Amino acid sequence: MTTFASIPVKKTSQSRLSDIDFTKLEFGKYIADHMLVADYKNGQWHAPEIVPYGDLKMSPAILSLHYGQAVFEGMKAYKMKDGNISIFRIHKHHERLNKSLARMCMPEVPHDLFVQGLTALVETDHDWVPRTEGSSLYIRPLVFASEARLGVKVSDEYKFIIMTSPVGPYYSKPLRVKVEEHYVRAAEGGTGFAKCAGNYGGAFLPTQQAREQGFDQVLWTDAKEHHYIDEAGTMNVMFVLDGKLITPKLTSAILDGVTRDSIITLSHDLGLPMEERRVSISDLAEGFNSGKLTEAFGAGTAAVVAPIATINIHGKDYQLPQAGATSFQQQVKQKLHNIRIGAEADEHQWNHIVRIA
Ligand SMILES: Cc1ncc(COP(=O)(O)O)c(C=O)c1O
Known part of the structure; x- marks a missing residue:
């Protein structure tokens, strides 16, 4: 060999x-x-x-x-x-x-x-x-x-x-995202879970159209019903709903993000209950209406944690409060940063160290 x-x-x-x-x-x-x-x-x-x-x-x-x-x-x-x-x-x-x-x-x-x-x-x-x-x-x-x-x-x-x-930093301000109900990024059984080039080419047109409408990214929905959230553009997506971190559970249409996985692990360390489950558009709309949806953010290598300020559902804008220093997303972002630079113990052995003489 x-x-x-x-x-x-x-x-x-x-x-x-x-x-x-x-x-x-x-x-x-x-x-x-x-x-x-x-x-x-x-x-x-x-x-x-x-x-x-x-x-x-x-x-x-x-x-x-x-x-x-x-x-x-x-x-x-x-x-x-x-x-x-x-x-x-x-x-x-x-x-x-x-x-x-x-x-x-x-x-x-x-x-x-x-x-x-x-x-x-x-x-x-x-x-x-x-x-x-x-x-x-x-x-x-x-x-x-x-x-x-x-x-x-x-x-x-x-x-x-x-x-x-x-x-440097990827996004300079919190994002406006639109729930995509016409186009599809990936269907179950397809290549959505793979990081293959074609997935990105196919996403350009809907993303470009969303940009022309004043959004930064789309929130992709499932290919069958356009009812369940899959992920956000080039990031996985996470919400704090009723004091719990929730994120769409993985399917063959969703990229298994490394940042997503790391944040799930750190949510346990930070003591926030978490659940991987299907997240529907109605869950989000109800969360906004009841005031229980307090945070939404994208999670990915490029942006690390990208706060979401606005989610457009069926053409209506819903606003989220600004994520302050005590928000889960800011805490977890800081913790990830500290682990990576060696300011906090790397308890999960995530760092591969390259020694510089
Ligand atoms: C489609 C898609 N989803 C999610 C992610 C986030 O994955 P990761 O945290 O591994 O960067 C990315 C970025 O790589 C992506 O391109």
């Missing part, structure tokens, strides 16, 4: 680091100096290496461009108080990557390739990890079909790439 204990690094002779204004980081705009590249051929992953970030030479016939075999992850690394770097929940992201790959008939990425490759990449580009609170190094692992062939078929060849990007 191939092992990936030591990954060769070809360093760039021209770092772009000094061109970056770390006080003005737009999400995903800057990509760090290096990337990991590995190829899958003849049933195996071969020769991973870290090379200067740059263009790839590819045939326009590669199967991923035509038939959508492309899967990715989104993760973050944080500068810790002691100068080391923590990569958040590397094993859970690896597990989800492989679930997505399996759904798309793509080969799994071995655990040691993922972990050793990512560790070596972050070590190489450690100066790209921002130091200010609310900023981090976004990590984008990507696998795509690279066999050049026009017939509809499962590819025999793939590329695994990891890129990184220094990022």
Whole structure:
């Protein structure tokens, strides 16, 4: 069996680091100096290496461009108080990557390739990890079909790439979201639980239309009845209803978010009762009318916790109070931050530490 204990690094002779204004980081705009590249051929992953970030030479016939075999992850690394770097929940992201790959008939990425490759990449580009609170190094692992062939078929060849990007806060203000009752992101039995490229392309039109109507995001509903909330744009969604944290229980149409999972665990630590269950539009409308719905927020790697100010249900805007320092979402956001930077004990072993000499 191939092992990936030591990954060769070809360093760039021209770092772009000094061109970056770390006080003005737009999400995903800057990509760090290096990337990991590995190829899958003849049933195996071969020769991973870290090379200067740059263009790839590819045939326009590669199967991923035509038939959508492309899967990715989104993760973050944080500068810790002691100068080391923590990569958040590397094993859970690896597990989800492989679930997505399996759904798309793509080969799994071995655990040691993922972990050793990512560790070596972050070590190489450690100066790209921002130091200010609310900023981090976004990590984008990507696998795509690279066999050049026009017939509809499962590819025999793939590329695994990891890129990184220094990022600041994602949303600057609380969100206005619209319950989507016409379009569908994913149906049960489909690919909604997988982080595959096509799920995002299909979401663009409804999201763009919602933006034109003055909303930041849509709240996706189930494909059968448009009655149950699935998730929010590129985040899972959570509510505090009647003093309890509730979130839609996972189905094959919902992405199993790592932030969602972490917040569920921390709700137990913070002593807030929690329930994963179906959440209907009527539950929300009744919660607003009775005053029992006190918080709503998106949970995802990019935004971490994104407060929701307004939910539009059947064309009517319902407002939520501003989430103050004692709100659950602010408390849990702070706790996550503290764990990641090493200011609080990492009781659940979520940090993968990259030691910086
Ligand atoms: C569709 C979708 N749902 C939920 C999430 C949140 O998942 P995570 O917390 O793992 O980033 C994301 C972001 O990755 C997403 O793209």
